[in-house]
Amino acid sequence: MTAVDHRRPTARDTVAAEWTKLAGLPRNRRTAAGAVALALLVAALFCLTFGATTGVPLAEQPVFDVLTAGLLGVDAAALVLAVLAASATGGEYATGMIRTTFTATPSRGRVLAARALVAATASWAVSLVAAVGAALVSLLVLWLSGLPAWDATDPAVWRVVLGASLMGPFYASAAVALADLARSTAGGVAGVAALLVAPTVAGWLPGGPAVVPFLPGEAVHVLAGIAGPGHASPWSALLVLAVWAVALLLLAHGANRRRDT
Amino acid sequence: MISVRGLTKRYGENLAVDGLTFTVAPGRVTGFLGPNGAGKSTTLRMLLGLDTPTSGDARIGGTAYRRLAAPAREVGALLDPAAVDPGRTGANHLLWLARAGGIGRARVDDVLGLVGLEEVGGRRIRHYSLGMRQRLGIAAALLGDPGVLLLDEPLNGLDPEGIVWTRRLLKGFAEEGRTVLLSSHLMNEMEATADHVLVIGGGRLVADVGLAELVATGAGTRVEAVSPRADELAALLRREGATVDGGRGGRIAVTGADAARVGDLAARHGIPVHELVPVRARLEDAFMALTRGRGRHEGRTGEPGAADANTRKPQGRGMVR
Numbered sequence: 001m002t003a004v005d006h007r008r009p010t011a012r013d014t015v016a017a018e019w020t021k022l023a024g025l026p027r028n029r030r031t032a033a034g035a036v037a038l039a040l041l042v043a044a045l046f047c048l049t050f051g052a053t054t055g056v057p058l059a060e061q062p063v064f065d066v067l068t069a070g071l072l073g074v075d076a077a078a079l080v081l082a083v084l085a086a087s088a089t090g091g092e093y094a095t096g097m098i099r100t101t102f103t104a105t106p107s108r109g110r111v112l113a114a115r116a117l118v119a120a121t122a123s124w125a126v127s128l129v130a131a132v133g134a135a136l137v138s139l140l141v142l143w144l145s146g147l148p149a150w151d152a153t154d155p156a157v158w159r160v161v162l163g164a165s166l167m168g169p170f171y172a173s174a175a176v177a178l179a180d181l182a183r184s185t186a187g188g189v190a191g192v193a194a195l196l197v198a199p200t201v202a203g204w205l206p207g208g209p210a211v212v213p214f215l216p217g218e219a220v221h222v223l224a225g226i227a228g229p230g231h232a233s234p235w236s237a238l239l240v241l242a243v244w245a246v247a248l249l250l251l252a253h254g255a256n257r258r259r260d261t
Numbered sequence: 262m263i264s265v266r267g268l269t270k271r272y273g274e275n276l277a278v279d280g281l282t283f284t285v286a287p288g289r290v291t292g293f294l295g296p297n298g299a300g301k302s303t304t305l306r307m308l309l310g311l312d313t314p315t316s317g318d319a320r321i322g323g324t325a326y327r328r329l330a331a332p333a334r335e336v337g338a339l340l341d342p343a344a345v346d347p348g349r350t351g352a353n354h355l356l357w358l359a360r361a362g363g364i365g366r367a368r369v370d371d372v373l374g375l376v377g378l379e380e381v382g383g384r385r386i387r388h389y390s391l392g393m394r395q396r397l398g399i400a401a402a403l404l405g406d407p408g409v410l411l412l413d414e415p416l417n418g419l420d421p422e423g424i425v426w427t428r429r430l431l432k433g434f435a436e437e438g439r440t441v442l443l444s445s446h447l448m449n450e451m452e453a454t455a456d457h458v459l460v461i462g463g464g465r466l467v468a469d470v471g472l473a474e475l476v477a478t479g480a481g482t483r484v485e486a487v488s489p490r491a492d493e494l495a496a497l498l499r500r501e502g503a504t505v506d507g508g509r510g511g512r513i514a515v516t517g518a519d520a521a522r523v524g525d526l527a528a529r530h531g532i533p534v535h536e537l538v539p540v541r542a543r544l545e546d547a548f549m550a551l552t553r554g555r556g557r558h559e560g561r562t563g564e565p566g567a568a569d570a571n572t573r574k575p576q577g578r579g580m581v582r
Contacts, residue, residue: 261311
């Protein structure tokens with residue numbers, strides 16, 4: 001029998017526990033692999049049909065636009081990761097395991113923060129793989145079409161690849177917060193969907209376009225380099241996303257801090 | 262040591278727990294008895310800091326659960342063995358709990374061995390039987406080697422072997438000087454498991470007594486006798502001051518006289534006796550007497566536990582009033 005050491009658990013232990021929960025579930029590992037595969041598939045689809053959908057032959061497209069078209073595959077991966085993050089949180093409410101979680105770690109704020117951190121970090125790692133993979137797919141399509149490749153030494157290339165990879169962690173942490181707020185997977189997914197369509201809806205409303213730059217959907221587009229010129233800088237877009245993520249987590253924490261489970 | 266003072270929980274109009282005050286001492290198994298809906302689970306959730314009391318407080322070793330520095334080391338809890346992710350392996354479930362409590366990985370194998378699940382730790386929980394899930398829940402409660410165990414209906418759905426095993430484990434724990442509180446609506450199970458019982462009904466404390474005392478305050482010990490001349494025997498016993506019920510089929514129930522007195526009396530008068538059975542008052546009888554009119558779900562009071570225990574009683578159904 002191993003003696004149980006008498007150490008006070010720390011925030012680091014909570015992060016380790018949340019990571020063990022997330023990574024220890026085979027279906028989560030499969031879903032993450034599936035998200036990357038989906039990114040590559042969607043990237044290939046968008047690059048191959050780019051000429052047809054825009055009405056401009058691929059050969060006449062700026063190669064940079066072929067890259068950003070391929071990076072739309074990362075959007076698909078980010079949505080899968082958001083659903084995964086929502087179900088990891090919402091699933092605990094569905095089974096009642098949340099009570100075990102809160103019994104093991106009575107500080108609910110610490111649990112929520114650890115969960116969001118783990119979901120964001122894991123999503124970022126998966127998204128980076130997906131973004132680099134999608135970029136390589138666009139390269140492959142250009143090469144197969146006998147066209148010149150984009151310049152891998154161009155910092156703008158790396159900026160959009162990195163920018164595209166940030167969508168996953170943002171939507172994953174938002175999904176954690178929203179699923180916790182709604183105490184359900186469906187609530188988390190619906191919340192993320194609302195964030196996604198918000199810029200479109202805002203565009204229809206009087207005065208709406210003014211707030212669009214402050215919505216996460218738009219900020220994500222800026223980072224992925226598909227918002228076109230004349231938009232906010234990537235740094236302000238990053239700030240918008242960070243503020244949204246923190247605000248949603250604080251909202252969830254405020255609602256759940258004293259709520260009975 | 263668990264202490265609950267003036268604990269009250271109101272859900273809208275419904276007063277689930279109503280000014281509950283009690284302490285649970287270490288060194289013995291304390292049963293938390295009450296019909297379904299009596300407030301047992303709500304009380305346990307408040308003890309674990311999951312639900313916030315409307316008023317009053319619940320402490321473990323003098324501290325509210327949410328303020329414990331290392332909860333897993335102090336309290337092991339089993340609330341609902343079904344509240345796990347079925348896609349996870351048993352070992353992974355214990356591992357994340359160990360991580361959360363700052364407990365080393367080696368302890369996971371220890372507790373798996375302790376509950377006899379070492380062979381199936383790597384299997385997904387979805388393939389576990391109900392009994393195995395219960396054991397996994399108990400393993401989780403034991404991870405931090407806690408001084409206090411809180412178990413909600415730990416014997417529910419267990420096979421007889423599992424019940425015996427759990428009972429022995431809990432008794433062993435209590436003998437080591439730990440505090441063990443287990444809730445149940447199965448009176449007959451509690452009879453063999455607990456040393457002391459807290460009885461609640463309608464959210465209020467009805468009794469806080471030793472098991473023996475509870476049984477003694479119950480329906481009273483009686484003797485059942487079968488005789489072809491039961492009427493005659495009944496008349497003699499009544500003359501002796503005993504109370505006699507029944508008589509149908511030559512079967513009578515006697516209170517106020519023990520088996521020896523009944524037998525001697527029959528022998529003295531040459532009355533043949535075919536059966537003479539002392540019947541100890543059962544916990545469920547005592548419990549029913551205590552909680553009558555206290556249960557929130559009156560109709561259910563006698564149902565799951567008590568009813569199934571009653572049907573197992575061999576003697577005199579239809580005769581005991």
